[in-house]
Amino acid sequence: MGTAAYDGDVLVVGGGIVGLSTAYAVSRAAPGTRVVVLEKEAGPARHQTGRNSGVIHSGIYYRPGSLKARFAVRGAAEMVKFCAEYGVPHEVTGKLIVATGRDELPRLHALVQRGRENGIPVRELGPAQIQEYEPEVRGLAAIHVGTTGIADYRAVAERLAESSGADIRYGADVVQIDRRAGLGVAVRTAAGEIVRGRVLVNCAGLQCDRVARLTGDDPKMRIVPFRGEYYELARPELVRGLVYPVPDPAFPFLGVHLTRGIDGGVHVGPNAVPALAREGYRWSVVRPGELAGTLAWPGSWRIARQHWRYGAGELRRSASKRAFTDAVRRLVPAVDPQDMVRADAGVRAQAVLRDGTLVDDFLIREGERAVHVLNAPSPAATASLPIGREVARRALALL
Structure with a gap:
């Protein structure tokens, strides 16, 4: 099959921020390489990218040497630079991570050490110093992380799309993938369109394991969707910037936090509850086939057995506004239930291994003429x- 028979050299499935960053990186690393992005929605960034806290993470939480640590530290600086260059609303705000109980103090100190190992400047604060940054926040101790910020990630995705030079096809839901020896990759969409390329890159987020299986590769994991519910603070003046609890290292979730967005509003959340559909942004959205797939995966049951106490607390906060408010009041006692206005939810694509391991790091695997991004939750944006760049490097090596 000659080059002319291909619609593109690299076919990217998924028009979120990771897929569009890959297209952008391919065009920078190998000008003239033809990239086609297939996105099932009518526009970019409709799922995880456009439904998060909008935080530019410093990298303080992540195990030194992990992809998350390396990419978040480097990516935070690059994201600020990208936003400035392309006129995307952003701000470097700094954030507080606050210990409200004595049992959290060792974990807070461990975060200080981890931050230093990752090359992140942190400042340790006592109770009086906390209030210099955040007058309404109460805690026994805190750390201030100066490199954290906020950005409009949907706007970032739009700029990446415009600047990548890729052929971006919206409304292109991939339903079949065919790899034939020496003939590249052929993709069929729900509309019946056939798109041919030399290499496929799977950046399908919530659907990435399904897309991997369509290629014939066994991803050895499943996406178990967790819905994160948010509130908006009716009195945004209670919080100046970003305020986080000390996270539990056993979970890849950061706990209920308060985030002042680029619009000046303050987001509160998220919790983490199992979703009844991969794109189940409301309890009313139930997809029996997807739910059955989650329940059939042995890892789902192992998570439930191992972490049922944690999960019960998250479900209680989902069902009860008072319980959600109580979690916030540990950090900001002045918040009342009437200050909490329900906002749009997001769904996190959490990779889970067969043995119940919650995949903590980014997970990128290769197959024949394919690169699969199989775990890219926060801090992927x-x-x-x-x-x-990493995904583009792997894809270009397969051409």
């Missing part, structure tokens, strides 16, 4: 530029 922050780290999207270096992730895109």
Whole structure:
């Protein structure tokens, strides 16, 4: 099959920030390489990218040497630079991570050490110093992380799309993938369109394991969707910037936090509850086939057995506004239930292994003429530029 028979050299499935960063990186690393992006929605960034806290993460939480640590630290600086260059609303705000109980103090100190190992400047604060940054926040101790910020990631995705030079096809839901020896990759969409390329890159987020299986590769994991519910603070003046609890290292979730967005509003959340559909942004959205797939995966049951206490607390916060408010009041006692206005939810694509392991790091695997991004939850938006370069490097090596 000659080059002319291909619609593109690299076919990217998924028009979120990671897929579009990959297209952008391919065009920078190998000008003239033809990239086609297939996105099932009518526009970019309709799922994880456009439904998060909008935080530029510093990288303080992540194990030194991990992809998350390396890419988040590098990606935070690059994201600020990208936003400035392309006129995307952003701000470097800094953030507080606050210990409200004595049992959290060792974990807070461990974060200080981890931050230093990752090359992140952190400042340790006592109770009085906390209030210099955040007058309404109460805690026994805190750390201030100066490199954290906020950005409009949907706008970032739009700029990446415009600047990549890729052929971006919206409304292109991939339903079949055919790899034939020496003939590249052929993709069929729900509309019946056939798109041919030399290499396929799977950046399908919530659907990435399904797309991997369509290629014939066994991803050895499943996406278990967790819905994150948010509130908006009716009195945004209670919080100046970003305020986080000390996270539990056993989970890849950061706990209910308060985030002042680029629009000046303050987001509160998210919790983490199992979703009844991969794109189940409301309890009313139930997809029996997807739910059955989650329940059939042995890892789902192992998570439930191992972490049922944690999960019960998250479900209680989902069902009860008072319980959600109580979690916030540990950090900001002045918040009342009437200050909490329900906002749009997001769904996190969490990779789970067969043995119940919650995949903590970014997970990128290769198959024959294919690169699969199989775990890219937070801080993937922050780290999207270096992730895109890494995925692009692997894809170009397969051409």
